[in-house]
Amino acid sequence: MLGKLRNYVARGSIFLITMALVAGMAGCSPFSQKAEIRTWYDLDAIRSNLSGHPRLMNDLDSTTPGYEELVSPIANEGQGWQPIGTPANPFTGTFDGQGYEVRDLFINRPAERDVALFGAVGEGGVIQNITVVNADVTGQWYVGNLVGTHYGIVSNSSSSGNVTGEGYVGGLVGGSGGTGGTVNNSYSTGNVTGDSHVGGLVGGNAGTVSDSYSTGNVTGDSHVGGLVGGNDGTVSNSYSTGGVIGNSDVGGLVGWNDGTVSNSFWDTETSGQSASAGGTGKTTAEMMDIATFTAAAWNITAVASGQTNSDYIWNIVSAVTYPFLSWQAG
Secondary structure, eight states: OHHHHHHHHHHHHHHHHHHHHHHHHHTSOTTTTOOEEOSHHHHHGGGGOTTSOOEEOSOBOTTSTTHHHHTSTTGGGGTBOOOBOBTTBOBOSEEEOTTOEEEOOEEEOTTOEEESSEEEEOTTOEEESOEEEEEEEEOSEEEOSSEEEESSEEESOEEEEEEEOSEEEESSEEEEOTTTOEEESOEEOSOEEOSEEEESSEEEESSEEESOEEOSOEEOSEEEESSEEEESSEEESOEEOSOEEOSEEEESSEEEESSEEESOEEEHHHHOOSOOSSSEEEOHHHHTOHHHHHTTTOSEEEOOTTOOOTTSSEEEOTTTOOOEETTSOO
C-alpha cells in the first residue's frame, strides 16, 4: 500500500511540474487566467473565457495581426469587430489595458444592440486603464466606444471617435446601471449621435458617474446631454464642454434627471446650452479657473503646462486648460 501511495504522489508531482512548465511557456498561470493580449486574435479570444483576467501588453491598431480579418471595414462581411459579451453572457472578469491604446476600432451593426469593444460587462466585471482611439462605432441600442451595456466598473479609461445609434448612446458607455454600474476617472472626446438617451460620456446612467468628463459634440432628439443623456443614478465631480443639440429634455450636462447630480459643471459657451437637468453652468473662463473646482471640494491641484501631479485626481493649468485627470499626459 505504501509503495502504491508513493507512486501516486510521484505521478501527481510530475503532473504539477508539467502544468507549471506549460503555464510558464504560455506566459501565464492556469489558475490566475491572466492572458496576455498582443494581437487582435488574442483580444478576440477573450470571448472564450469571459471571467478571465486579460492584460493588454501593447497598443493594437490597423497594423496589428488580426485587424483585417476581425476589425477592419471588410471584416465579418462589413460589420467589423464583433463585440465581446452579451447581456445573457457578459464579461465578468478584469480587463487591464495597462495604459495602452486600442486604435482604429470599426463596428457597423446598425440593427444590433450592445455594440462597443465590449458589448456587455456584467456585475463584478472591470475594465480599466484602457484608451480607445479613433473608433468608428455604429449600433442600434446600447452603443459606445468602450462598453455597450454596463453593470460593472470602468475606471481610468477614455475614448475618441464617432459613435452612432438610436437609443442609449454614449461616447464611452451606452447604458450604465444596476448597483454595480460605475464609471470613474474616465473621459471621452468623441462625437455622439442618436435619438434618445444620448450623452457625451454615458447615454443612460442608472449607476454612478464620478470624476469624469466629456468634450465631444452630442446630437439627438430627446434626453440629450453633454455628459449624460438620461440620469436616474448619481453624477458627481464631473463636467462637459461639447456642443449639445436636441429637441426635448436637452441639457448642457444632463438632458433628463431623476437622480442626483452634485459638484458638476458644464460650459455654457461651448455647449450652446444655458440650462441642464443637473449641474451648474459656467463660462469658459470659469471652467478654466481652479477656484470653480476647489469651491466644490474637488481633489484638484494646479500644475505647470506639460506637468502632472498624481497625488491628486484632477490637475489643471489655471487659465489655460480645463481640468484633466492626473493619469493623462499634461
